[in-house]
Amino acid sequence: MRTNLMRGTAALTLAATALAMTACGSSSSSSKAGAASGSHGKVTLTFVNWDGGMQAAVDQWNQANPDIQVQLSKPSGTGYTLYNKLITNNAAGTNPDVTEVEYQALPALIANKVIVPIDQYIGDISADFDKSSLAQVQFEGKTYGVPQNVCPMVFFYRKDIFDSLGLKPPTTWDEYAADAATIHAKNPKQYIGNFSAVDSGWFAGLAQQAGANWWTTSGTTWNVAIDDAPTQKVANYWSNLIDKGLVSPEPNWSPQWSTDMNSGNIIGWVSAQWAPNQFPSVAKDTAGKWVAAPLPAWTAGDPTVGIWGGETEAVTANSKHPAEAAKFVKWLNSSTEGVKTLIQQVAAFPASLSNQNQDALKTPPPFMSDQQDYNTLIAQAAKNVRTFQVWGPNANVTFDAYSNDFAAALQNKTPLSAALTQMQQATVDDLKKRGFSVTG
Amino acid sequence: MKAPRRRHTLLPQILLIPAVVLFLLFTVAPGAYAIYLSFMKQKAGGGLFGTDNPTTVFAGLENYRAAFGDAEFWHSIGRMLLVAVIGVPATIGFSTLFALCLDAKRTRLVGFSRLAIFLPYAVPGVVATLLWGFMYLPATSPIGGDTINYFGSHTVFFAVANVAVWGVLGFNMVVIYTSLRGLPRELFQAAELDGASELQIALRIKLPLLAPTLTLVTVFSLIGALQLFNEPTTLKPVTNAISSTWVPLMRVYTDAFVDNDIYRGAAASFLLIVLTVAATVAANTVLRLIARRSER
Numbered sequence: 050m051r052t053n054l055m056r057g058t059a060a061l062t063l064a065a066t067a068l069a070m071t072a073c074g075s076s077s078s079s080s081k082a083g084a085a086s087g088s089h090g091k092v093t094l095t096f097v098n099w100d101g102g103m104q105a106a107v108d109q110w111n112q113a114n115p116d117i118q119v120q121l122s123k124p125s126g127t128g129y130t131l132y133n134k135l136i137t138n139n140a141a142g143t144n145p146d147v148t149e150v151e152y153q154a155l156p157a158l159i160a161n162k163v164i165v166p167i168d169q170y171i172g173d174i175s176a177d178f179d180k181s182s183l184a185q186v187q188f189e190g191k192t193y194g195v196p197q198n199v200c201p202m203v204f205f206y207r208k209d210i211f212d213s214l215g216l217k218p219p220t221t222w223d224e225y226a227a228d229a230a231t232i233h234a235k236n237p238k239q240y241i242g243n244f245s246a247v248d249s250g251w252f253a254g255l256a257q258q259a260g261a262n263w264w265t266t267s268g269t270t271w272n273v274a275i276d277d278a279p280t281q282k283v284a285n286y287w288s289n290l291i292d293k294g295l296v297s298p299e300p301n302w303s304p305q306w307s308t309d310m311n312s313g314n315i316i317g318w319v320s321a322q323w324a325p326n327q328f329p330s331v332a333k334d335t336a337g338k339w340v341a342a343p344l345p346a347w348t349a350g351d352p353t354v355g356i357w358g359g360e361t362e363a364v365t366a367n368s369k370h371p372a373e374a375a376k377f378v379k380w381l382n383s384s385t386e387g388v389k390t391l392i393q394q395v396a397a398f399p400a401s402l403s404n405q406n407q408d409a410l411k412t413p414p415p416f417m418s419d420q421q422d423y424n425t426l427i428a429q430a431a432k433n434v435r436t437f438q439v440w441g442p443n444a445n446v447t448f449d450a451y452s453n454d455f456a457a458a459l460q461n462k463t464p465l466s467a468a469l470t471q472m473q474q475a476t477v478d479d480l481k482k483r484g485f486s487v488t489g
Numbered sequence: 490m491k492a493p494r495r496r497h498t499l500l501p502q503i504l505l506i507p508a509v510v511l512f513l514l515f516t517v518a519p520g521a522y523a524i525y526l527s528f529m530k531q532k533a534g535g536g537l538f539g540t541d542n543p544t545t546v547f548a549g550l551e552n553y554r555a556a557f558g559d560a561e562f563w564h565s566i567g568r569m570l571l572v573a574v575i576g577v578p579a580t581i582g583f584s585t586l587f588a589l590c591l592d593a594k595r596t597r598l599v600g601f602s603r604l605a606i607f608l609p610y611a612v613p614g615v616v617a618t619l620l621w622g623f624m625y626l627p628a629t630s631p632i633g634g635d636t637i638n639y640f641g642s643h644t645v646f647f648a649v650a651n652v653a654v655w656g657v658l659g660f661n662m663v664v665i666y667t668s669l670r671g672l673p674r675e676l677f678q679a680a681e682l683d684g685a686s687e688l689q690i691a692l693r694i695k696l697p698l699l700a701p702t703l704t705l706v707t708v709f710s711l712i713g714a715l716q717l718f719n720e721p722t723t724l725k726p727v728t729n730a731i732s733s734t735w736v737p738l739m740r741v742y743t744d745a746f747v748d749n750d751i752y753r754g755a756a757a758s759f760l761l762i763v764l765t766v767a768a769t770v771a772a773n774t775v776l777r778l779i780a781r782r783s784e785r
Contacts, residue, residue, distance in 0.1 A: 133746045160538040161749065189537050246729050269537045303727035308628035442538050446748050449733055456729035460642060479748065484533040 092370050093118045094377060095145035098362070099127045101326070102394030106381060109390055117373045119147075129445055132158060139163045139366060146368035147378060151360045152185040153250060153440045153448075155193060160442035164363040166191035170375035177383055181436050182400040186361050188439065194361030195382040196400035197391065200321040201344075201354045201430035202254045207316040208340040210239075218342035222286060225345045229295040232316065242317040243297035243306060244287050246459055249451035250357050251301075254321070256280040257355030257435050259347060264441040271441065271480055273489040275473040276466070282347075284465040291459065298459040307331050319344065321357035322427050325414035326396040337419045341426055352433040359400075398427045405431070443479045450475035520762075527552050527756035552756035561734050562757060566764075568646070569736040573714035576650035580710045581703065583654070584661035589691045591662075592669045603666065607659035614656055618723035621652045626727060645730040652720045657713060661706050668702040669695060704776040711772050715765045718742070737761050 096107065096119050107121045122145070124131040132154045138144050139161065150158060158164050168191060175183060182196040204225075206218050214235060219225035229241040245251060253263065259279035265272045274280075290296045297315060299305050309315040311332040318324065318339075328339065344354045362381060364374040381387040388404040391397040396414045399405055405428060413423035420426075441447060454468035454475075473489075480487045530548035533539025556562055587606050591599050609617065623629045625639035625648055639648045672695065680690050718738040725731045733747060734740040741761065745754030 129747065133749065136749050137746065156538065157749075160533070160540060162540055162543075247726060266537055269535065271537075298729060300726065300729065303626065304623055305626040305628045305727065308626075312628075314628075443748075449743065449747050453732040453734065456732060460729040479750075482750075483531060483539065485539055 091116050091118065092373050093120060094147060094368075094370060094374050095119075096121050096147040096362075096377075097124050097131065097145045098149040099123055099131070100149070100395045102396070105394040106387060106390040109386065110377060110380060113386075114377075117370075117377065119377055129154070129448065132445065135163050135365070136161045142367050144365040144367035146370060146374045147362050147364055149360055150194065150363045151250075151358060152196075152356075153253070153444045155186065155361065155363065156188065156440050156442045157445050158363065159188065159193060162366055164193055165366050165368075165371060166193055167364050167371065167375040167378070168192045170372045171195065171379045174379075174383065177401050177403055179400075179402060181434050184436060184439070185359065194363040195379050196359075196361050197382045198322070198359055198397040199400050199431040199434060200323055200356050200359040200398070201427060201434050202258070202319065202321045202357050203324075203341045203354075203426065203430055204344050205318045205320055205324055205339050205341050206241075207313060207335070207338055209338050210313055210316045218340075219345045220343070221349050222345045222347055226286075226290060226295070229290060230293070233295050238314050240297045240309075240315050240317075241295070242319055243299055243301065243309075243315060244291055244459065245301040245306075246298075246456035247300040247302065247452055248357075249448035251319070252283070252451065252455070253437070254355035254357040255283050255319070257437060258344065258353055259283050260435075261437070263437050263447070265438045270486045270488060273441065273473060273477050273480065273487065275447065275476060276469040280469060281466050284469050288465045291465075292462075300456075302331075311335060322398045322430075323358060323396065325416040325423070328416045336416050339417070340420055341417065341423060343426065343430060352429070353435050354430050354433055356434055356436055398424065398431060441476065441480070442485070443476060443483070446479040447472060447476045523755040524759055526752055527759050530752045531750075548752065552753045553760065555753055556757040556760055562737070562740055562760075565734050565737045565740045569714065569717055571646045572650045572653070572717060572736070573711065575647060576653050577707065577710045577714055579650065579654045580657055580661055581707055584658050584665055584706070585696075585699070585703065587658070587662045588665035588669055589695060591666055592695070593687055593691070595687075603663070606662050609655050610657060610659040612656070614719035615723050617656050618652050618720045621648075621655070622724055622727050640728040640730040642730065645728070649717075649720050649724065649731075652724075653713070653717065657710070661710070664706055665699060665702055668699060672698050700779075704773075704779075707776055708769065708773055712765070712769060715761075715768065 094117065098121060104121055107119050111118050124134070126134070128151065131148070132150070135144055135148060135158065144163065148164075150164070155164075171192065174192065174195060178196055182199060186192055186194045186196055204218060211218065214232060216228055216231065219228050225241065232239050232241050256263065256279060259282055261274070261277055261279040261283075263273065263275045263277075263280070265274070287296070291298055297306075297309065299309070306315070307330075310318070311334050313335075324341075325339075328335070332339075343352070346352070362378045364371050364378065368374050381391070382399070383401040383404070385404065385407070388397075388399045388401055389407055389409050391399065392404075392407060392409040398410070399407070410424040410428070413420050417423045450472045451468075454471040455465060457463075458465050458468040477487055477489060528548055528550075529545050530551065532544050532546050534543040535541035590596060591603055596602075612620075624632050625634055627634040630639075638644060676694055676698075677690055680694055685693070716738065717736045721731050721735045722739060722742075725733065725735070732739075733743045737757070738761070741754050741758045744757055745751045
């Protein structure tokens with residue numbers, strides 16, 4: 050009975066999808082004809098974005114542009130749930146005009162022809178962005194989006210608890226390890242942080258800081274070096290902490306982690322610029338108690354940091370109004386008004402250089418109300434960002450392998466470096482299978 | 490029952506048409522398309538991202554060879570079987586026990602108890618799993634998460650099976666209970682007059698008569714076990730013990746929608762269908778033999 054019921058539901062869903070697909074198929078052909086004769090009149094763009102506060106920016110745009118109205122919708126899932134859906138829907142032609150894309154997923158969407166270059170609509174943007182931001186959106190001389198934000202990694206810690214233990218925030222990874230030992234020795238329930246096997250972007254950011262370059266290209270050949278020496282160094286460092294039980298092996302974003310973050314069992318978080326936007330849902334009772342400090346360095350005084358996250362808005366291949374869509378994207382991420390709203394409502398740190406001095410950045414995000422210079426710290430870190438040369442066209446496979454192999458290593462208490470080797474293998478195998486030319 | 494008088498009517502066939510059309514459209518056609526896909530693969534074209542003229546080419550048995558030769562695929566089947574070995578007997582055992590208890594002569598509050606046991610079935614699988622996730626994690630657990638590691642390398646199988654069993658127990662209980670209520674009461678009265686206790690009636694009379702129903706329920710549970718997906722998928726983010734390829738359906742899903750290789754996903758799912766059909770037929774045959782023997 051249960052199976053019958055489920056089959057019935059599936060049939061209904063399929064029928065609806067089939068209808069939707071035919072509907073879109075016919076509308077796309079008719080509007081293509083319209084576009085050929087030159088688009089005029091009112092245009093409505095659909096925009097998918099999961100960031101809280103984005104509606105404010107959209108409202109502002111809609112008010113100023115009565116002819117190009119933007120309709121914001123939240124995707125049913127974030128991150129790769131959205132990207133995989135975009136890839137699947139691309140063939141059916143049902144994608145929105147504009148979509149949020151994190152930098153690491155952009156190459157995969159390009160490889161699957163989900164998004165299109167927008168150079169012809171936005172012109173040259175190289176004057177307003179630094180090299181590392183441009184490297185995230187420009188490939189083979191084409192621009193696939195206007196960079197929105199920079200998300201340098203920083204270290205957040207519970208100042209009240211660190212003070213009571215007589216500790217200062219660690220400036221090097223050696224100090225981090227020493228602090229981890231002190232904290233855990235004083236209270237076996239307390240940890241300086243956790244090692245998360247669900248956040249591959251987090252580990253990638255740490256590897257970037259250490260000097261890794263997971264993907265490089267020469268001509269049209271990809272070189273994959275996920276188990277290179279710098280990454281091995283990072284993996285071994287954390288392996289050591291995990292073996293000694295000095296960091297919690299529990300994944301981020303679980304009820305377990307949130308409870309520990311809120312209760313003071315976990316008193317540090319190696320995270321990134323956007324963390325204050327997440328704290329209210331992770332550890333709501335601790336507002337004002339967390340303070341950000343520069344990410345610990347491998348050698349004292351080295352300010353280099355990696356990034357965790359960061360995103361752009363891209364125009365999809367399904368869009369019938371790419372010119373208008375690109376115009377909106379450019380306004381959102383590089384105009385004074387657009388970026389101001391992003392800073393105030395989405396708590397972004399803008400990638401647009403001319404906007405990094407906005408007055409809006411002089412006030413910290415609400416959760417960090419006690420740290421007046423929060424954005425000064427972020428600006429400083431943003432100057433010293435080091436990223437990979439490029440994210441691979443199958444970073445989704447790499448990230449999935451990370452979550453499986455690192456989780457298994459934590460579960461079975463085996464070295465993380467072995468998991469790196471598996472990650473490398475999975476990534477190279479997948480590229481070869483798809484017919485890319487690969488070395489490494 | 491009497492045989493119908495009029496024989497030459499087309500009504501049955503006509504009534505069947507909608508079902509057949511739906512079956513062809515939404516089971517056979519997508520299935521055939523999936524089989525077609527399983528023999529194809531995407532080949533990157535020129536350029537750094539392979540976007541210049543990418544092609545879909547015939548792959549022969551490559552996808553099948555990959556799925557068949559993939560150790561992780563067989564591991565995922567092994568894990569699914571482990572959960573089934575724990576979950577199926579528990580489902581059948583407990584639902585039979587509850588049904589017999591409700592059917593016993595002196596049971597009170599039957600209506601309320603039946604509803605209470607059935608209620609978990611009405612809770613969507615994802616919600617149920619989230620709920621159990623909270624119960625398992627040490628920081629939020631009211632049931633001893635500090636002392637018991639529910640997500641240990643071995644205990645995780647029980648943790649997953651528990652959620653699945655909790656969800657379908659009520660449904661199976663109702664099926665068995667309904668069948669129990671349909672048994673002739675005179676039999677029990679006769680047994681009672683012969684001096685049989687409530688327990689003896691349950692074990693010696695009710696249980697054997699339930700055999701056909703139990704067969705049905707077991708096949709349902711086996712199919713349910715093969716379709717294990719919701720529970721481990723929802724628990725995955727909260728623990729290191731569950732990978733994205735933990736059970737076969739997760740493997741198929743990951744192939745198709747995470748790694749974006751629908752071709753290999755199609756091959757793996759076709760393999761899985763073959764295995765599922767084979768397992769169901771085998772289980773059905775064996776159970777029917779057992780049932781027939783116990784009827785004698």
